[in-house]
Amino acid sequence: MTDDPGESAVLGIEIDTTTAHPARVYDYWLGGKTNFAADRTAAEQSIAANPDIVPAVRANRAFLGRAVRELVAAGVDQFLDVGTGIPTEGNTHEVAQAAAPHARVVYVDNDPIVLAHAHALLKGSPQGRTGFISGDLRRADAFLRAAAVTLDFARPVGVMLVATLQYIGDDDDPYSVVAQLMAAVSSGSHLVISHPAADIGADKVATSMRRYNERAAVAATPRSHAAVTRFFDGLELLEPGVVQLPQWRPDPDTRSTGPLPMWCGAGRKR
Numbered sequence: 001m002t003d004d005p006g007e008s009a010v011l012g013i014e015i016d017t018t019t020a021h022p023a024r025v026y027d028y029w030l031g032g033k034t035n036f037a038a039d040r041t042a043a044e045q046s047i048a049a050n051p052d053i054v055p056a057v058r059a060n061r062a063f064l065g066r067a068v069r070e071l072v073a074a075g076v077d078q079f080l081d082v083g084t085g086i087p088t089e090g091n092t093h094e095v096a097q098a099a100a101p102h103a104r105v106v107y108v109d110n111d112p113i114v115l116a117h118a119h120a121l122l123k124g125s126p127q128g129r130t131g132f133i134s135g136d137l138r139r140a141d142a143f144l145r146a147a148a149v150t151l152d153f154a155r156p157v158g159v160m161l162v163a164t165l166q167y168i169g170d171d172d173d174p175y176s177v178v179a180q181l182m183a184a185v186s187s188g189s190h191l192v193i194s195h196p197a198a199d200i201g202a203d204k205v206a207t208s209m210r211r212y213n214e215r216a217a218v219a220a221t222p223r224s225h226a227a228v229t230r231f232f233d234g235l236e237l238l239e240p241g242v243v244q245l246p247q248w249r250p251d252p253d254t255r256s257t258g259p260l261p262m263w264c265g266a267g268r269k270r
Contacts (some may be wrong), residue, residue, distance in 0.1 A: 016217065020039045020042035020087075021218070022220070024111075025212070032088055042216055055211055059257065061089075062255075063194055064092065064160070064162050066248065067248070068099075073099070075101060075188070076190055078149055080109065082143075083108070083161075084109050092128045096129075100128075104128055104141060104150055105128070106131050108239075109134070110136045110137075112134070165195050165264075182234075182269055188269065190269070193231055197244075198222035199224045203241070205261045235267030236268040238265070242264070242265035247268075248264050
């Protein structure tokens with residue numbers, strides 16, 4: 001994507017190109033092209049403070065794929081992916097429908113550019129269904145009602161909050177947000193989370209987050225292992241618990257790395 005504001009007219013939406021936005025910064029870290037100068041500046045400033053960001057976001061993408069495959073193997077064939085980000089390789093519906101072609105996936109994001117590209121690029125299997133909703137995690141009631149058009153909440157759902165909850169500050173009580181989502185789904189549903197760590201390379205993470213937040217439309221908050229584990233309160237935490245990205249159920253393709261500043265895990269609703 002160029003920095004020409006005319007891109008807004010092409011997509012039929014208004015895009016703020018003057019501040020960094022999470023989905024576009026993440027897209028840049030993954031090597032994508034759906035980003036603007038403000039996003040690239042925030043991304044590069046963050047990398048300069050913490051070079052582990054790039055391997056972490058790529059390991060995060062691999063974790064998403066492993067988690068979806070594990071849930072499908074456990075019998076979950078419906079997914080609610082909140083804060084999905086700009087489409088790239090290995091999206092939730094691609095992984096799920098490769099294993100279970102009938103799987104249904106609903107994506108939720110509050111960035112208009114994500115939804116514009118999602119409608120154009122995210123195509124599901126003929127047997128399954130893939131939906132897209134504009135929604136904010138802080139106001140889950142609205143998008144849960146919309147998601148019920150595609151998903152059957154009387155059956156297990158995989159709730160995907162992958163690199164999302166850092167954008168819900170403590171003042172907005174992210175634990176209540178997660179509890180509301182899990183209250184809406186049936187027994188046998190799963191919660192999948194990854195989250196920037198405040199206690200792995202703490203100084204680098206703090207500096208990186210500060211530089212990002214100075215330039216971003218939405219501030220990010222790293223959290224400790226204990227704080228991330230708390231999101232799974234009341235759920236059956238799957239083995240190996242809340243761990244660093246490459247340590248969660250690695251497969252033969254999982255790359256062994258040094259410490260990466262993100263925690264991840266999955267839990268099952270009893």
